[in-house]
Amino acid sequence: MDKANQTIQITIDADSGIPIWLQLRNRLVYLISSGGFAPGDKLPTVRELAVSLGINYNTVSKVYQDIERDGYIASFRGRGTFVSDAYLKNEGSAENEADSLIDDFIRQCRELGIPRQEISALVERRLKLTE
Template sequence: MQYDSKTPIYMQVIDSIKLDIINERIRTGEKLPSSRDLAVQYTINPNTAARVYQELEREGVCYTKRGMGTFVTDDESKIKECRHEMAQGCLNEFLKSISELGISREEAIEMIKTTK
């Protein structure tokens, strides 16, 4: 994974995992890799990997079963909420960039409609 220097690494890993969950590359109820394996997979510090899981758990995207590991939530509404939040973030970035180009929302909508 290529990391963007503008965003903390742990946030980029969180977004990557959320995207995998939303796109069902990781299914609800599925066991996630151990923190150590996650660190290897993303070439990050093990403490960063632990922070990723702590944050995902705080957000309700996953939960930990003591002695068994970390699992993706079974709550479909939480996953839909996560999808909506990520989409909203993309839209906000898009609108900010469009605005910086001097393009109105109406113009942007028209451009989207005519783009194939």
Template sequence: MWVQLRNRMAYLITSGFYKPGEKLPTVRKYAAELRIAYNTVSKAYMGLERDGYVTTVRGSGVFVNDPDAILKPAPEVDALVEEFVKGCLENGMAYDDIPKMVSSCVRRMKKDYEKAQG
């Protein structure tokens, strides 16, 4: 459910419903308005921040970033990802299994990198 909320909020930001610099409702207030769990909204906000849609200012709130400033992958990277997904599908993977595999691989690579650094 948090992914749906995150995606909806990202859409509202990119469509201009929420303006750059605008303060979003607090997690508690938004959870109460939507009648969903506090943790669901919190996780959606964290996803939005991770992806560059918002910035959290400790003690002040969560503010909308300029959609034009949000990091977008270079066309070459987008093409690499598309080819990767097509290759996975051609090798019998299901769409839903691809992100799980990628997450697992990224965690493993990050762990190996951190081990080599420290």
């Protein structure tokens, strides 16, 4: 598959209520874990992706750093950013995936300035709504 076309597969909905960085992160992780990008594939540069999506350079940089920490990509100075298969060591573990979602949620709540006790109350309230 032409890698230039894969950038087109990434769309951002500024009106969705989901932070732009999280939309981008989720889409990249999906493309990598579903085989849209294979290990060793070169990803667009941070600047290229920011320009093509019309979003801030720092947002893309933050996402790349985040998914690199999780083992989805590896960056090499002067060579670029490539899909990694390091994330596969945790693949298939629903607990790890759930932990990752929870960690993202907690991080986002803290970025919004929500105290720990209120985060727990939010979760409890939402759980009651789904019963």
